[in-house]
Amino acid sequence: xxxxxxxxxxxxxxxxxxxxxxxxxxxxxxxxxxxxxxxxxxxxxxxxxxxxxxxxxxxxxxxxxxxxxxxxxxxxxxxxxxxxxxxxxxxxxxxxxxxxxxxxxxxxxxxxxxxxxxxxxxxxxxx
Numbered sequence: 021x022x023x024x025x026x027x028x029x030x031x032x033x034x035x036x037x038x039x040x041x042x043x044x045x046x047x048x049x050x051x052x053x054x055x056x057x058x059x060x061x062x063x064x065x066x067x068x069x070x071x072x073x074x075x076x077x078x079x080x081x082x083x084x085x086x087x088x089x090x091x092x093x094x095x096x097x098x099x100x101x102x103x104x105x106x107x108x109x110x111x112x113x114x115x116x117x118x119x120x121x122x123x124x125x126x127x128x129x130x131x132x133x134x135x136x137x138x139x140x141x142x143x144x145x146x147x
Contacts, residue, residue, distance in 0.1 A: 024100075025049040026093065031084035045084035048096040053077045057107075065107035079103070 031045030052073070057065065069079050081103075083096035119127070 023051055023054045026096075028089060029082075031092075042089075044087060044089050044092060045082060046089065046092040046096045048081045048083070048100060050079045050081075050100060051077065052079055055104075061107050064109075064111075065103065068103055068107055 025048075027047045027049075028043040029045045029047055030043050052062065052065065065079075066073050072079050072081060074080060079100070081096050081099055083092040083099065085095055086092050
């Protein structure tokens with residue numbers, strides 16, 4: 021198998037009687053190992069692909085949104101390109117926010133006030 025393999029299958033959905041006669045849906049199979057991606061990109065791609073990623077290291081995309089083979093072929097290729105583009109994005113590390121002493125005191129004070137409000141909502145008892 022090469023890098024990308026296309027096959028056409030019968031599709032459900034729009035197309036009327038034509039849908040029963042013509043294989044308009046496109047199944048795109050991509051060998052991920054042949055792409056030779058960097059390990060972090062590979063892992064992100066695997067995570068993004070989810071159930072589309074097979075045990076054999078392939079991504080299988082099925083496009084059947086349109087009535088024509090050509091439109092479905094373009095759709096499948098665009099979805100593959102989006103998936104690869106998203107996997108190649110570098111994730112920025114989140115910087116920890118730092119809270120000063122005054123902010124910490126204010127936060128705890130707010131929590132105490134909120135707790136008091138909630139405690140006052142309890143069952144009313146007449147002893």
